[in-house]
Amino acid sequence: MQEILSSFALTEAKLEPFGSGLINRTWKVYAPERNYILQKINSDVFKQPQSIAYNVRLVADYLQKNYPGYPFVSPLNAVSGDDIIFYKKNGWFRLMPFVEDSFTLDVVTTPEQAYEAARQFGKFTRLLSGFDSAKLKITIPQFHDLSLRYQQFLDAIVNGNMKRKRESNDLINELFDHKSIVKQYQFIVSNPECKLRVTHHDTKISNVLFDHNGKGVCVIDLDTIMSGYFISDVGDMMRTYISPVSEEEGDFDQIVIRRDFYLSIVEGYSDEMKDQLTATEKKQFMFSGKFMTYMQALRFLTDYLNDDAYYGARYEGHNLVRAKNQMVLLTRLNEIE
Ligand code: GN1
Ligand code: MG
Numbered sequence: 001m002q003e004i005l006s007s008f009a010l011t012e013a014k015l016e017p018f019g020s021g022l023i024n025r026t027w028k029v030y031a032p033e034r035n036y037i038l039q040k041i042n043s044d045v046f047k048q049p050q051s052i053a054y055n056v057r058l059v060a061d062y063l064q065k066n067y068p069g070y071p072f073v074s075p076l077n078a079v080s081g082d083d084i085i086f087y088k089k090n091g092w093f094r095l096m097p098f099v100e101d102s103f104t105l106d107v108v109t110t111p112e113q114a115y116e117a118a119r120q121f122g123k124f125t126r127l128l129s130g131f132d133s134a135k136l137k138i139t140i141p142q143f144h145d146l147s148l149r150y151q152q153f154l155d156a157i158v159n160g161n162m163k164r165k166r167e168s169n170d171l172i173n174e175l176f177d178h179k180s181i182v183k184q185y186q187f188i189v190s191n192p193e194c195k196l197r198v199t200h201h202d203t204k205i206s207n208v209l210f211d212h213n214g215k216g217v218c219v220i221d222l223d224t225i226m227s228g229y230f231i232s233d234v235g236d237m238m239r240t241y242i243s244p245v246s247e248e249e250g251d252f253d254q255i256v257i258r259r260d261f262y263l264s265i266v267e268g269y270s271d272e273m274k275d276q277l278t279a280t281e282k283k284q285f286m287f288s289g290k291f292m293t294y295m296q297a298l299r300f301l302t303d304y305l306n307d308d309a310y311y312g313a314r315y316e317g318h319n320l321v322r323a324k325n326q327m328v329l330l331t332r333l334n335e336i337e
Pocket of ligand 2: 021023202221223
C-alpha cells in the first residue's frame, strides 16, 4: 500500500476500508492536507480498467465545459500523470478526492431520500443528453442484457455445482415461471422509441452523495457509465429503494412495497427527465423495477450455481439467500398492479 500511496505523493497517509460495494475494494485515505478515496478495480469483472478511466475522462471534460458547476468526482493524476495505475503484484488502482461534508446511505429510509437520489440519476443523464453515448467504451459487455443473463443462468444449471442445483430447484423453477419478463424486455428494447442514453447502470442508494441537509449532491461509482436504457437506472432504484430491507436480508417477511417510495422515484427522475423520455418509455416505470429485480435474482442464483465466483459469499448459501430475497421482491412487485 505504501508503494501505491507514494505514486500519488501521499507518504503520511492512513487507510481505512470504506463502503459496501461488492465488486471493487475501497479505502478512505486520511492525509494531512485532505482525505481521499482509493479504489482497487476488480479486473476479473472489468477486463479493461483503462476503458473506465477513458469514459470518466470524456464525461468529466464534457461536464466541465458545459456544466462547470456540477460536482463531478474524477480520479486524480498520480505523479506519473496517469489517472489509473497498474501494479504488477496488486493490480489496478485509482485515487479520488473525498467530498467533505458528504455522506452515503446504505438503505433508503424516507421518500425524500428516494426523490433526491432519483433526481440525481435523472440529472446526470439529462446533463449528458447533448453528449453522444456511443462514444463511451463498453466496460462490461452486455451488462444489463437480460437475454444474456437468462442464458448465463441456463448455462449455470447445466455446468454449475450439481449439489447446489438440487438445493435451489424450487427457486430455479420460480425463475423459469417468470421467463416472460425476458420476452417483454426484448420487445421493449427493440422499439426505436426506447432510446439509448448515457446510463449509470448501478443506481443503488450508496452511489449518491448527500449533503447534511439531506439533499443529493451528485452520483458516484462511474465504472458502468455506458450507453443504455432508462429502465436500467429507474429499475435498479425501484429494486433497491422500494423495500425497507436490502438484497442482503434473510428475513423475507421484511420485504414489502412502500408505494410512496415508488412514487418518489418516478417524481424525482421525471423532474429531470420528463422532456427527454418518449411516451413509450414513460409507460415502462413499473416494468423497469421488475426487469432489474428479475435480472438480479438470475445473477445471484447463477453465481450461487457457479460457486460464488463473481459476487463472493460471506457465508455458505449467501448468494442463494440474495437470489431468494430478490425473487420475493419480484413477487411483491407483481402484486401491485
Ligand atoms: C454490484 O459493486 P457494487 O455493489 O457497486 C454489481 C451490480 C449489482 C450489485 C448488487 C459491476 O455492484 O450490477 O447490481 O452488485 N456491479 C457489477 O448489489 O457487477
Ligand atoms: Mg458499483
